[in-house]
């Protein structure tokens with residue numbers, strides 16, 4: 461029987477823990493956790509994600525601030541906002557929603573966020589801590605941190621002896637995911653669109669993580685029988701069966717056929733996606749504890 465990993469349920473339990481930790485921090489140290497989310501431009505999907513983040517922050521009892529900037533915002537204006545948030549002691553986490561409009565450079569903006577407020581885990585200080593095996597003092601990118609929690613529901617915390625293959629090498633997901641799996645003692649292969657015999661490499665995986673950004677690219681014959689398949693893709697495709705002009709979400713994994721081979725699999729929607737926002741809340745309450753000089757909770 462294939463286990464369908466319920467990301468919504470796991471995310472809900474993370475959120476419950478965040479709520480308890482933020483309430484205790486406020487009661488015991490008088491510190492209210494603060495998250496600022498910045499969005500530039502009109503991308504509808506980004507607006508939906510940012511709206512969910514701001515709402516969830518409020519539900520967690522945080523001070524939740526959303527800065528919605530127009531498409532024509534300049535690099536200097538965005539940098540000035542980040543500086544203001546960096547200097548604001550009531551804000552413990554700053555997130556700049558990606559992608560930014562094409563005329564803006566995201567890298568200098570991300571690197572201008574103070575590392576201790578970089579709840580996206582993208583600053584080189586946080587990426588460097590993860591790369592050197594320090595999982596205690598930095599902040600870890602939300603989607604890989606969430607995906608790892610889902611892996612742990614199947615395999616536990618020690619992945620010794622297991623082969624993990626990550627398909628995709630982005631800074632936001634693939635690289636940190638590979639490093640997290642390595643830190644849990646998995647034997648990790650980083651694969652990507654130029655990897656020779658991608659299907660064969662994937663077939664050797666006990667844990668297969670797909671983050672390629674191509675709808676349903678991973679087929680059943682890429683999956684080792686009994687493997688755990690983690691699908692990070694979110695692709696909107698036409699769904700004529702639902703009516704003219706209708707769409708549906710699919711992952712990077714051809715779900716139905718891969719589910720018949722896998723031992724465990726994440727669905728899309730309802731798998732890794734909900735973990736992203738839950739781990740953003742977790743990172744923010746961790747940052748608030750550190751700012752208050754308190755031991756940070758673990759998730």
Ligand SMILES: Nc1nc2c(c(=O)[nH]1)N[C@@H](CN(C=O)c1ccc(C(=O)N[C@@H](CCC(=O)O)C(=O)O)cc1)CN2
Pocket residue numbers: 509510555556557558559580602603694709728729730731732733734735736737
């Ligand atoms: N600064 C950042 N920008 C972006 C990140 C990020 O982690 N930091 N990740 C993605 C988008 N993203 C959050 O920002 C995100 C994507 C998907 C989901 C999610 O819950 N998906 C649901 C389906 C939602 C739907 O119906 O459309 C699911 O998979 O079940 C949450 C957050 C890019 N930008």
